[in-house]
Amino acid sequence: QVQLVESGGDSVQAGGSLRLSCAASGYTWSTFSGAWFRQAPGKEREGVAGLAKGGNTAYADSVKGRFTISRDNAKNTLYLQMSGLKPEDTAMYYCARYRGGGTWYELRESYYSDWGQGAQVTVSS
Numbered sequence: 001q002v003q004l005v006e007s008g009g010d011s012v013q014a015g016g017s018l019r020l021s022c023a024a025s026g027y028t029w030s031t032f033s034g035a036w037f038r039q040a041p042g043k044e045r046e047g048v049a050g051l052a053k054g055g056n057t058a059y060a061d062s063v064k065g066r067f068t069i070s071r072d073n074a075k076n077t078l079y080l081q082m083s084g085l086k087p088e089d090t091a092m093y094y095c096a097r098y099r100g101g102g103t104w105y106e107l108r109e110s111y112y113s114d115w116g117q118g119a120q121v122t123v124s125s
Contacts, residue, residue, distance in 0.1 A: 002026035002114050004095050009119030016085050020119050022078040022095030029053075030073045033098035035107055036080045038091035038121075045094070047107020049080060058105035063089075085123045092118040 008020040020036065035050035049069035050058040057069055066084040071077070078095055096112035098104045104111065 004116035006119040011122040033104040040091040
């Protein structure tokens, strides 16, 4: 059974840092591209960062230079290191596996599946 479990969400002040983790079971991250998405209240889910199985990365303009996506193959875990957090980063963050239908770096929700339950990130000013 394929399952993704996010962790690491928390409440922080603006300028702070957090690292989100996404543990996978049922498959290995090294053989799939993966991504982080987020959804703020009243807004659509948006792609934040993607990591190809070959190691290339892609980021939304809003987080470039502040967020870093990475993977630990030994732990079979996908990470999102977030620094310089802003109140507008407040959202539920989800990880997902690329399933096809387009290019992974477009970070379109429809290209991804196996969504986790989410991790809440709240940034206060």
